[in-house]
Amino acid sequence: MRIIFMGTPQFAVPTLEALVAAGHDVVAAYSQPPRAAGRGKKLQPSAVQLAAEAHGINVRTPVSLKGADEQAAFAALEADVAVVAAYGLILPQAVLDAPRLGCLNVHGSLLPRWRGAAPVQRAILAGDALTGVTIMQMERGLDTGPMLATLETPVDRKNAGELTTELSEKGAALMVAVLADLGAHPPVVQPDEGVTYAHKIDxxxxxxxxxxxxxxxxxxxxxxxxxxxxxxxxxxxxxxxxxxxxxxxxxxxxxxxxxxxxxxxxxxxxxxxxxxxxxxxxxxxxxxxxxxxxxxxxxxx
CATH class of the missing domain: 3.10.25.10 (Formyl transferase, C-terminal domain)
Structure with a gap:
């Protein structure tokens, strides 16, 4: 497939790597702009930008996708699908609609539990016995779209770093499996019961x-x-x-x-x-x- 990848932190890198390994044509990678970090406060590219550049993939780092020019440039890529993993920017409707098959998201929880920014930390804090990953068709709401596939894993006594790494790897494999046979993964509307929000960590x-x-x-x-x-x-x-x-x-x-x-x-x-x-x-x-x-x-x- 002709794919636009959208992600920023290390959590997203295994999905990008898995798409490349599966032979998909990743025509562009979108990531948040480099941020100042370290003692010298030098601009540091994101983990996704570094991984994409290592594969020779064109990287775009817009501050926002709200402008007409950015949306036109996105649509001009004529992607079959956009794959999103912890990108960190809101996708306007024009962006959601541009790929032929829409935008699919790798989310680090078993939706509808822990929609939002910090699902791994919130699952641990709440004492959840199980968590997992969900592949979701994106829409305007915050992690509200229909689900295409889920995969569970026990929380046990894993810390956030260990659990994030595990979920990123499971999410990558699940996304590749979904893209290999979309017909076998019909979208399922999320239930109204059990919705919780993983607010950003203070x-x-x-x-x-x-x-x-x-x-x-x-x-x-x-x-x-x-x-x-x-x-x-x-x-x-x-x-x-x-x-x-x-x-x-x-x-x-x-x-x-x-x-x-x-x-x-x-x-x-x-x-x-x-x-x-x-x-x-x-x-x-x-x-x-x-x-x-x-x-x-x-x-x-």
Whole structure:
């Protein structure tokens, strides 16, 4: 097929790679413009832009698709279909209608649960047992279009990074399978029941809330690992907790209970296993405590 690919972060790259490997003609890749990053604040192209350029695919990075000129340029590509994965820009109706078969989206949840920007993190925070990917025919609403295929996977104790990688790979394979036989995947309208919205993550949410139950605090750890990293503060320094266990201990919420950094929550406690101080590499907690003692009775914020 003649395909326009639209995506920005690493989540989208496996789908692009799978389309190329399947022999499709990817005539253009759309991605968000390069952003300033790193200490020097140099402009950095997106993961999709780098991957597309490596394949010699023409990359377009418009700030918006609302203009008539951009929409005309998109339509001029005469694509059979547009494949979208975490692109990050709203697609106007003229763009949705331009490809012969419309626009298909790889979404990282089992729709209609977790429509929106942060489905992986929200699934973990909510304690969902299952999540997955959905291939959806796009329409004007936010992730409201009819579904062509879904694939489930257990959440288990995966963190957001691990789950995102898994879903990106499963979504890539599922998209290729759908495109190989569209007739075998008739669109199914999403049910009205069970709709939830995965609102964009606010940085304030990554501060560990020890006033909650330990199981919820441990979900915070996994939902924000590896980035931005759930954290607590001690004496003005931020400590990012990248992995933790729930343990059957009790005490005043936020207080360290022993010499291995067990931290009391409203119910139960967590015991961090991987931690990172500002400007330093991640390390196991034993290594941290050898260089920075955090004694029992310490109150964490």
């Amino acid at each position: 940085k304030a949410e990554s501060r560990l809330d020890f006033a909650r139950e330990a199981v919820d605090v441990e979900r915070q750890v996994r939902a924000f690992a590896p980035v931005p990293g759930a954290f607590f503060e001690l004496e003005g320094e931020r400590y990012r907790v990248l992995a933790a266990d729930v343990v059957n201990e009790s005490g005043a919420a936020g207080v360290v209970l022993d010499d291995v950094l067990t931290i009391a929550c409203a119910t139960g406690a967590i015991r961090p296993t991987l931690i990172q101080r500002a400007g330093r590499p991640a390390m196991d907690v034993a290594a941290l405590l050898r260089g920075r003692a955090i004694v029992a009775g310490t109150k964490l914020g």
